[in-house]
Amino acid sequence: MATPMHRLIARRQAEANKQHVRCQKCLEFGHWTYECTGKRKYLHRPSRTAELKKALKEKENRLLLQQRSFFPPHVYQHWRNHCRKKDQEKKV
Secondary structure: OOOHHHHHHHHHHHHHHHHHOEOOOOOOEOOOHHHOOOOOOOOOOOOHHHHHHHHHHHHHHHHHHHHHHHOOHHHHHHHHHHHHHHHHHHHO
16 A cells, blocks of 8 residues: 555656656657647658668678779779769669
8 A cells, every 4th residue: 555655755756757758749858748738840760761772882882992902993993983884874
C-alpha cells in the first residue's frame, strides 16, 4: 500500500526524469508527447534509398583509394576516365 509520502517521492522522481525526455511532437525536452501544447515540427530525413546510395558510394570511394595505391597514376587515371564514360552513356 502506497502512503502519501511514497506517492510524493514517486512524483518527484518522475518530474526529475522528464528533464531527459524529448517530446516526439515538438522535439523539445522536458515533457511527454501527450502533454505537448506545441505544434508538430517537420524533421527532414533522407530516404532509405538515399542512405544506401551514400553508403555504396563511400564504399566505392574506399575501394578506389585502395586500388589507387596499387596502380601507377597513369593506369588509375585511364580506368577512372573509362568509368566516367560508362556513367555518361547510362545517363543518355
